[in-house]
Amino acid sequence: MDVKKIPKFIFLGASLLSVGITLAILGFMVVLAYPIFSQGMFWDMLIQPWSPGQGLFGIGPMIVGTMSIALLAVGVSFPLCCGVACFVGVLHPRGKGKMLKGLVESMTAIPTVIYGFVGIFLLVPLVRGLFSQGSGMCILSAGMMLGVLISPTMILFFSQSFSLVPLGYLNAADALGATTAQKFFYIILPCAWKSMVSGLILSFGRAMGDTLIALMISGNAVGFPGSILDSARTLTAHIGLIIAADFDSIEFKTLFVCGICLYAMTGIGVILVRLLAGKGRG
Amino acid sequence: MQTRSWLWDSGFALFAWGCSLALVGVVFIILGFLVVKGFHTLTPTLIVGDTPFWEALLLKRQVFDGLFPAIVGTLCLILLAMVFALPLGLFTGIFLAEYASFRVKWVFSIVFDILAGIPSIVVGLFGFSVTLFLHHYFFAQLFPCLLISALSLAFLVLPYMIRTTQMALESLPLGVRMTAIGLGATKFQNIIYVLLPASISAIVSGIILSIGRCAEDTAVIMLTGAVATAGIPRSLFSSFEALPFYIYYISSQYADQSELMKGYGACLVLIFICMILFVLAHLIKTKVSQKLMYRS
Numbered sequence: 001m002d003v004k005k006i007p008k009f010i011f012l013g014a015s016l017l018s019v020g021i022t023l024a025i026l027g028f029m030v031v032l033a034y035p036i037f038s039q040g041m042f043w044d045m046l047i048q049p050w051s052p053g054q055g056l057f058g059i060g061p062m063i064v065g066t067m068s069i070a071l072l073a074v075g076v077s078f079p080l081c082c083g084v085a086c087f088v089g090v091l092h093p094r095g096k097g098k099m100l101k102g103l104v105e106s107m108t109a110i111p112t113v114i115y116g117f118v119g120i121f122l123l124v125p126l127v128r129g130l131f132s133q134g135s136g137m138c139i140l141s142a143g144m145m146l147g148v149l150i151s152p153t154m155i156l157f158f159s160q161s162f163s164l165v166p167l168g169y170l171n172a173a174d175a176l177g178a179t180t181a182q183k184f185f186y187i188i189l190p191c192a193w194k195s196m197v198s199g200l201i202l203s204f205g206r207a208m209g210d211t212l213i214a215l216m217i218s219g220n221a222v223g224f225p226g227s228i229l230d231s232a233r234t235l236t237a238h239i240g241l242i243i244a245a246d247f248d249s250i251e252f253k254t255l256f257v258c259g260i261c262l263y264a265m266t267g268i269g270v271i272l273v274r275l276l277a278g279k280g281r282g
Numbered sequence: 283m284q285t286r287s288w289l290w291d292s293g294f295a296l297f298a299w300g301c302s303l304a305l306v307g308v309v310f311i312i313l314g315f316l317v318v319k320g321f322h323t324l325t326p327t328l329i330v331g332d333t334p335f336w337e338a339l340l341l342k343r344q345v346f347d348g349l350f351p352a353i354v355g356t357l358c359l360i361l362l363a364m365v366f367a368l369p370l371g372l373f374t375g376i377f378l379a380e381y382a383s384f385r386v387k388w389v390f391s392i393v394f395d396i397l398a399g400i401p402s403i404v405v406g407l408f409g410f411s412v413t414l415f416l417h418h419y420f421f422a423q424l425f426p427c428l429l430i431s432a433l434s435l436a437f438l439v440l441p442y443m444i445r446t447t448q449m450a451l452e453s454l455p456l457g458v459r460m461t462a463i464g465l466g467a468t469k470f471q472n473i474i475y476v477l478l479p480a481s482i483s484a485i486v487s488g489i490i491l492s493i494g495r496c497a498e499d500t501a502v503i504m505l506t507g508a509v510a511t512a513g514i515p516r517s518l519f520s521s522f523e524a525l526p527f528y529i530y531y532i533s534s535q536y537a538d539q540s541e542l543m544k545g546y547g548a549c550l551v552l553i554f555i556c557m558i559l560f561v562l563a564h565l566i567k568t569k570v571s572q573k574l575m576y577r578s
Contacts, residue, residue, distance in 0.1 A: 004468055007469075008377075010373060011381055015373070015377040015390060017374075019390060019394075021397070021440070022393050022397040025404065029404075029407070081301075086298040087298040087299065087301065100302055105560075108560075111556055113526045114529070116530070117529055117530075117545065180294060180295070181290040182287065202399075211403040239406075263404055266400055270395045270396050271392070
């Protein structure tokens with residue numbers, strides 16, 4: 001064998017191993033959840049309620065919980081992040097904006113568990129006092145804290161997509177006497193909305209995939225939530241609470257169904273972002 | 283017309299200012315809350331409990347009611363995870379940037395994007411179930427432990443490592459890329475002696491950011507072997523304590539006010555560690571490495 005080829009094979013081997021790990025994670029979950037597929041219970045499980053007493057092990061409430069918390073988080077942080085991204089990218093690209101961007105970047109270094117901790121001891125009592133109902137551990141608290149968690153991702157993505165708008169367009173608008181707001185609405189927004197959508201999808205994925213905040217401050221009740229002041233359990237929290245650990249029990253298998261759902265949803269998100277990026281270039 | 287555009291303009295500015303102030307306010311409230319509540323706990327007692335400071339640090343005496351075992355556990359975890367993730371991530375990044383054909387690169391980077399998007403709890407579930415599987419069928423003495431946690435964490439940070447290496451190599455200018463080849467170097471020599479040294483600052487700062495992720499992640503380790511009290515990890519196959527898990531545990535199981543205060547202290551320590559790593563990564567990315575590179 002040619003000696004010069006050895007490094008290439010080592011590098012190739014490492015890459016194949018990395019790809020293998022990604023596929024193994026999915027494969028392992030599918031194998032362990034296989035009995036559920038083979039009995040044709042998979043689709044029922046996605047909508048059924050969770051009541052082990054009646055032999056129902058559906059993860060419907062968790063899917064609703066995940067979706068409502070993630071949607072609320074994105075809904076809370078989207079307008080906020082738009083404003084901050086405008087400040088950083090359009091209004092004050094230097095000076096104050098740069099300082100704010102530094103702060104946002106350093107927010108990415110704050111551990112998730114810290115947000116959860118502050119959520120329990122600051123936000124939850126606040127929500128409890130404000131609405132004087134229940135324990136304060138509800139979709140609203142979790143969604144708000146999660147909104148703070150995902151905002152750096154969203155802001156950095158948005159401000160980056162603003163900065164990719166060709167400078168010539170902006171100069172042309174300036175030369176025609178456009179105000180800052182006109183420049184933003186007529187030039188920057190039409191150019192950047194596609195990558196903003198990508199940022200939105202990625203942040204939604206982050207909100208959906210987060211475990212600690214949901215586990216710590218959403219209350220983890222297993223019923224279908226009726227309002228945003230109800231306690232709810234997310235898919236991630238359901239896995240985190242590990243309710244059983246023997247291979248034959250159906251409770252244990254539901255964990256893998258949750259895992260497959262999360263894997264599938266984030267995978268679809270990634271592929272959507274890819275498609276958007278590809279279209280944008282072409 | 284003039285007034286209308288003026289209204290729009292000032293409304294726009296007002297909105298941006300308002301949102302920015304709100305965000306800054308939220309961040310300061312979060313950090314301020316922790317500092318106000320936990321600042322007075324920041325004493326040597328928080329770290330080592332009642333044990334004399336140096337004896338604890340030199341591992342002579344076991345620490346029972348301090349954060350010391352948790353900090354040591356986190357450090358062990360980071361070190362081990364890096365041992366696994368570093369070579370794998372670097373090699374894969376090099377392969378993608380330098381060897382892979384366009385189509386292979388496209389497929390592989392989608393796969394790594396998906397790996398980056400997988401929620402950490404799913405990676406933890408994978409580690410947990412693989413351990414359980416091995417325990418049932420092959421090694422009955424294997425339980426969730428330090429080694430399993432470190433491996434799972436390595437999978438978690440692998441995509442970041444791959445992407446920073448790949449991006450760092452791909453962003454090198456063509457001139458740097460071609461010079462050594464023109465002088466007759468092989469492709470491998472070019473990578474080792476020219477391309478990697480030239481992109482080392484970006485790669486190192488990526489590594490430090492991955493270390494930060496290892497330090498903060500809780501979802502993976504709580505399924506793969508972190509426990510509330512274990513002392514300093516004795517071997518790769520023992521369970522261990524870790525700072526983020528300790529914070530999570532305290533928040534749900536604290537027995538009295540002094541334990542809760544230790545939780546605040548642990549939060550501050552963890553933020554401090556993560557901020558140091560973050561600042562380090564930034565410094566390396568911007569200044570330090572360039573100086574080092576041009577001096578040598």
